[in-house]
Amino acid sequence: MYHKFDAIVIGAGGAGLSAAIKLVGKGNVAVISKLYPSRSHTGAAQGGICAALGNNEEDHWEWHMFDTVKGGDYLTDQDAAEVLAKEAIDAIYELEHMGLPFNRTPDGKIDQRRFGGHTRNYGEGPVRRSCYSADRTGHMILQTLYQQGIKNNVTFFNEFHLMDVLINNGRCVGVTAIDIKTGELHTFHSKATILATGGYGRCWKVTSNAHACTGDGMTSAYRAGIPLMDMEMYQFHPTGLYRIGILLSEAARGEGGILRNSEGERFCERYAPTLKDLAPRDMVSRFIIQEIREGRGAGPDKDYVYLHVDHLGKEVIDAKLPDITDFARTYLKVEPYTQGVPIQPTAHYAMGGVPTNVNGEVIVDEKGTVMPGLYAAGEVACVSVHGANRLGTNSLVDLVVFGRRAGMQAAEYIKTADFESLPDKHETGSKDLINWVNAGTGQSRTENAANIRKELQTEMQQNVQVVRDEKGMSHAMSKIAELKERYQKVKIQDVSSKFNTERLETLELGSLLELAEATTKGALERKESRGAHYREDMLNRDDVNFLAHTLAYRSDDGGVSRLAYKPVVITRFQPKERKY
Amino acid sequence: MQVAVKILRFDPEKDKKAHFDTYELEADPLDRVLDVMNSIKWYKDGTLTFRRSCAHGVCGSDAMRINGRNRLACKVLVQDVGKKIQLEPMLGFKIIKDLVVDMEPFFDKYKSIKPYLINYDEPPTGERPQSLEEHELFDETTKCILCGACSGSCPPYWSNSEFIGPAAIVNAHRFIFDSRDQGADERLSVLSEGEGVWRCRTVFNCTDACPRDIPVTKVIEQIKRVMLYNRK
Numbered sequence: 001m002y003h004k005f006d007a008i009v010i011g012a013g014g015a016g017l018s019a020a021i022k023l024v025g026k027g028n029v030a031v032i033s034k035l036y037p038s039r040s041h042t043g044a045a046q047g048g049i050c051a052a053l054g055n056n057e058e059d060h061w062e063w064h065m066f067d068t069v070k071g072g073d074y075l076t077d078q079d080a081a082e083v084l085a086k087e088a089i090d091a092i093y094e095l096e097h098m099g100l101p102f103n104r105t106p107d108g109k110i111d112q113r114r115f116g117g118h119t120r121n122y123g124e125g126p127v128r129r130s131c132y133s134a135d136r137t138g139h140m141i142l143q144t145l146y147q148q149g150i151k152n153n154v155t156f157f158n159e160f161h162l163m164d165v166l167i168n169n170g171r172c173v174g175v176t177a178i179d180i181k182t183g184e185l186h187t188f189h190s191k192a193t194i195l196a197t198g199g200y201g202r203c204w205k206v207t208s209n210a211h212a213c214t215g216d217g218m219t220s221a222y223r224a225g226i227p228l229m230d231m232e233m234y235q236f237h238p239t240g241l242y243r244i245g246i247l248l249s250e251a252a253r254g255e256g257g258i259l260r261n262s263e264g265e266r267f268c269e270r271y272a273p274t275l276k277d278l279a280p281r282d283m284v285s286r287f288i289i290q291e292i293r294e295g296r297g298a299g300p301d302k303d304y305v306y307l308h309v310d311h312l313g314k315e316v317i318d319a320k321l322p323d324i325t326d327f328a329r330t331y332l333k334v335e336p337y338t339q340g341v342p343i344q345p346t347a348h349y350a351m352g353g354v355p356t357n358v359n360g361e362v363i364v365d366e367k368g369t370v371m372p373g374l375y376a377a378g379e380v381a382c383v384s385v386h387g388a389n390r391l392g393t394n395s396l397v398d399l400v401v402f403g404r405r406a407g408m409q410a411a412e413y414i415k416t417a418d419f420e421s422l423p424d425k426h427e428t429g430s431k432d433l434i435n436w437v438n439a440g441t442g443q444s445r446t447e448n449a450a451n452i453r454k455e456l457q458t459e460m461q462q463n464v465q466v467v468r469d470e471k472g473m474s475h476a477m478s479k480i481a482e483l484k485e486r487y488q489k490v491k492i493q494d495v496s497s498k499f500n501t502e503r504l505e506t507l508e509l510g511s512l513l514e515l516a517e518a519t520t521k522g523a524l525e526r527k528e529s530r531g532a533h534y535r536e537d538m539l540n541r542d543d544v545n546f547l548a549h550t551l552a553y554r555s556d557d558g559g560v561s562r563l564a565y566k567p568v569v570i571t572r573f574q575p576k577e578r579k580y
Numbered sequence: 581m582q583v584a585v586k587i588l589r590f591d592p593e594k595d596k597k598a599h600f601d602t603y604e605l606e607a608d609p610l611d612r613v614l615d616v617m618n619s620i621k622w623y624k625d626g627t628l629t630f631r632r633s634c635a636h637g638v639c640g641s642d643a644m645r646i647n648g649r650n651r652l653a654c655k656v657l658v659q660d661v662g663k664k665i666q667l668e669p670m671l672g673f674k675i676i677k678d679l680v681v682d683m684e685p686f687f688d689k690y691k692s693i694k695p696y697l698i699n700y701d702e703p704p705t706g707e708r709p710q711s712l713e714e715h716e717l718f719d720e721t722t723k724c725i726l727c728g729a730c731s732g733s734c735p736p737y738w739s740n741s742e743f744i745g746p747a748a749i750v751n752a753h754r755f756i757f758d759s760r761d762q763g764a765d766e767r768l769s770v771l772s773e774g775e776g777v778w779r780c781r782t783v784f785n786c787t788d789a790c791p792r793d794i795p796v797t798k799v800i801e802q803i804k805r806v807m808l809y810n811r812k
Contacts, residue, residue: 036683038726039631039639053706096707099697099760101715101722108709133722139638140722147696181676210633246636327636330655331610450622493626496593499677502626 001184005030005155006414007192009407010162010175010217012037014138014396015378016196017145018403019360019410024152026411032157032177032188034212037146041198041210042399045138046249046323048115048130049095049396051088055109056128061085063120064129066573068394071117071280072351072387073531073541074575075230075549075568080385082571083358084394084401091400092131100144101133103320113320114254117280117391123580126278130393135249135323141396160186161504162197162216163430165224165374168423172362172374175220176430180504183497185430191417192410195221195354195362195376196403202508203516204347205454205461208240208247214508215515217380221354222514226364226371227551227564229382230352231515232522232533235390236466238284240346242304244331248324248343250392253277255320257309259288260340261296267305275580282389282532283580285345285466299342306340345466351390351532352522353382355551355566360406366551366566373417377406384549387568388531437506440492447489449506456483456509456516464520469537473524480517484558487513514558521560522550543575583607583658585616587628588668590675598675601625609659614642616665617653630679637791640727644669644679650729650789670732672741686728689744693752693770698763714759721754721799723792730786730796742775746786746796749777753799756806768807777803 006027009016016031023029033040052059065085069076092110096102102110112128120127133140149156159180166174166187174189197217201209222228238259239248253259258277261267271287272279279287288305297303309317309325314337317325321336328334328341354376355363362374378399385398439445459479463472487510494502528542529535548565555561582604590598603620614632621628631641635654642653645668647661658665673681699708724747731737731745752771756764771777777800786796 035633035639035641036687036726039633039641041634041639043725044634044636044638093703093705093707097697097703099755099758101719101758102707104710104712104715106712108711110707134719136638136723139725143722144697150691151694151696210639211635212633244636323638331612331636331657333610448623494629496591496627496677498592499629499680501629502621 001186002189003030003186004189006190007194007410008032008174008188008190009194009196011040011196011198011378011380012146012156013040013042013196013198013378014141014145014399015403016194017149018400019194019196019377019407020154021145021148021152022404022407023411024154027414030155030157030188031149032160032162032175034159034161034216036158037149037156038142040142041213043139043142044210044247045396046135046247047251047254048113048132048137048393049092049141050115050118050129050393051092051131051397052085052129053089053092053110053112053131055105056112057120059120059127059129061089063122063127064088064118066122067118068385068391069387069573070123070578071391072389073578074387074547075233075384075530076387077384077569078571078573079569080358080383084385084398087401088397091397091404095141095144095400098144098148100140102131103133113251114278115392116250116253116278116284126275130254132251135251135321138396162220163433165193165220166423166426167224168420171372171420173420173422176427178434180499183500185427185434187422187427189419189422191414191419192373192375194406194410195380196378197380199350199379200512200515201347203456203460203512203519204465205457206240206243206245206344207347208237208245209347214511216508216511218353219511219514221362222518222554226354226362227553228353228518229355229549229551229566230384230522231519231552232526232550233351233388233531234347234519235281235349235351235532236285236345237281237348238288238345239307239343241327241331242342242344245346246327246331247346247348248307248327248341250281252307252309252321252324255316256312257307260306260308261291262298262302263296267291272580279580280389280391282534286534288345289466304342304344307343308340309336310338310340349390349395350379351382351384351386351388353380356381356383358383358405359409360402361409366564373413373420375406375410377402388533433507437492437503438495440490440506441495445489445491447486447491449490449509452483452486452490453509453512456480456512460516464523466534468523468533468535470524473520476520477524480513480520484513518552518560522552522563525563526550547575581607581609581663583616583663583665585620585665585667587678589678591627592677607658609657611658612654613646613656613658613661613665614654616658629677638725640725643727643729643732645671650733652727652729652791655791670728672732672734672738673728683728685741686731686745686747689748690726690751692744693748693767694763695751695755697755697758697761698766699760700762708760710759718754718757720794721750723794724750724754725792727791729789729791733785733789735783735785736779736781740775740779743779744771744776746800749800749803750794750796753803756803771803772807777807
């Protein structure tokens with residue numbers, strides 16, 4: 001089936017909906033999502049959305065910008081950080097006007113709380129910058145934006161699985177997608193396409209990410225010839241529920257929660273004397289790994305530490321942290337009122353992704369050359385506003401600020417742009433891929449997809465996680481190559497057309513393999529430690545050679561063909577040593 | 581431990597009627613029912629079809645009948661249900677395939693109560709003020725994840741496809757009791773119609789089913805009182 005729209009948005013999470021809302025009334029718009037919008041992963045975000053409102057104590061956007069730049073270990077593009085910090089303020093008020101039920105101060109203003117890496121006066125101490133709605137801020141943001149979509153009669157194509165991004169004559173002209181309900185392939189022809197498809201946490205064994213987070217949008221852009229930027233910069237959130245990976249928000253520490261090792265020591269104090277448990281996430285994850293390595297991990301396998309909120313008292317826990325308390329009780333049968341909760345670092349957030357400028361326009365090289373008609377926002381994009389490590393509460397605000405910008409930029413574009421024609425045989429690539437998956441019932445197809453995926457996740461967990469080294473990453477590269485070969489023989493049982501989720505999972509596995517490779521390759525070639533990319537064999541940050549973004553280009557047969565480096569935009573803050 | 585999982589199957593391309601298939605496999609007591617379903621799909625029967633995403637009870641994708649009760653498959657642990665697990669799609673929804681049901685009528689009913697803030701005044705430059713007490717009034721109903729467990733557990737909803745259902749009423753409540761909203765009358769008129777709130781028979785299945793612990797029956801009661809006595 002064929003559809004024509006002035007603009008299409010792929011993904012109905014916070015960024016996609018923010019973009020779509022700005023396109024209302026500006027042309028024919030459609031949102032295409034693999035899930036019902038309210039199921040999007042934005043809804044899992046807990047802790048908060050930050051802006052320098054200064055409702056509880058003095059705050060300034062310049063401080064927020066600095067924290068974002070330093071938090072990103074100076075890989076953050078400072079023009080992007082400035083936009084984020086400045087526009088965050090209006091973004092919060094806009095959300096509140098849309099009805100978002102923020103927690104309030106006693107005098108009726110939006111309440112704000114402390115969060116990791118957010119400081120007053122350029123690092124003096126923690127500052128209350130995170131606006132929140134209990135510990136379900138993401139849920140409220142997703143609901144509120146979806147409600148605005150309903151109010152404005154946005155057209156949704158729900159449960160459509162993205163296949164290919166279509167390029168013709170150097171322009172993006174739309175996408176192909178499978179209607180999951182019928183199995184039919186659809187073509188969406190458009191002037192502007194906005195990717196807002198989220199991250200790819202399912203490359204790792206222990207992750208906070210939903211099953212649906214398989215990086216389909218990133219891979220589609222990559223396969224269409226767009227390079228992926230800073231893929232090695234992947235964040236492991238320090239406090240995931242032990243073994244399961246479910247997120248326990250940083251908000252717990254923002255409210256006063258602390259981490260203790262098997263000896264009961266508040267170990268963060270030793271590593272980060274000023275910010276302690278509220279140091280940035282990449283650092284806290286390393287503190288935890290270090291404690292475990294030095295034998296102070298808890299439990300029978302000595303492989304976790306404890307998050308304590310018991311000293312905060314029942315009232316605070318019930319009012320501010322109800323959801324995460326529920327997770328501890330439900331999944332680990334632990335009572336946070338009185339016990340420490342076992343936690344370990346969990347694969348959480350992709351700082352890297354499809355490169356864009358500050359207007360959400362996708363760029364294709366280190367010079368910033370724009371691909372007309374293609375935009376990206378949210379976790380799928382790399383502006384880069386988070387650099388080498390993202391601060392908590394900066395993602396939710398990124399979704400709104402850059403989602404809006406991409407929408408507004410696309411709205412301008414579609415005013416004057418004409419439709420470019422679709423490339424010849426635009427459905428062939430997608431159909432071939434689908435047919436290849438379906439042929440998985442054949443005799444020569446012997447590999448179980450779940451096994452390949454499990455081995456990938458185990459390998460990435462072992463060798464491309466919080467602490468890395470040359471040997472481990474090289475091993476991962478060979479393992480991924482082996483898994484890609486085995487993937488060529490992946491089998492399938494379900495041959496139906498309608499709602500065939502086995503087919504979708506098989507396609508998603510292809511995406512995970514490619515993104516894992518781009519991530520590992522970027523990591524191997526970055527000969528330094530910076531932010532979330534930490535190598536034991538190269539502990540120092542190298543601002544001479546690596547104060548730059550990695551761009552990974554894909555070869556026709558699916559590997560990384562070459563890497564290029566794009567300079568970081570530096571305006572106000574010269575790179576310094578990163579201490580807290 | 582060994583578990584026996586009996587699942588109601590329906591392939592629209594092959595089956596005339598739904599039928600049960602049973603699978604026996606190893607499971608850890610702390611595994612989620614969703615984990616068990618994934619094990620079956622990934623290692624035994626790739627055709628088993630169900631919705632899922634977040635796997636920790638916040639997205640609402642995997643609402644289904646587990647041993648006869650509507651629950652989220654990712655919030656129920658094997659040790660909560662024991663060695664015999666029966667999985668069926670929710671009642672009151674048309675089956676698309678296996679445990680996947682048609683959510684469109686459910687979302688249409690949600691949309692019918694105008695689930696967005698209605699305020700006709702020019703907003704201030706900053707936030708609209710709201711007191712702690714005002715925030716409390718509607719805090720509970722903001723938790724709804726639109727999973728459908730409540731509506732799918734409601735006998736009036738099963739027998740009457742026009743009944744707006746508990747979830748729509750909960751979401752109307754969220755706005756009616758929000759001090760910043762001015763659209764109470766518009767929503768109450770939708771709810772006071774034939775297939776609105778008065779179809780509720782105070783069965784309480786919805787309150788039992790809600791994975792977010794929203795006191796659904798109480799919320800519906802509050803709406804009824806507003807209509808009868810014009811009092812919140």
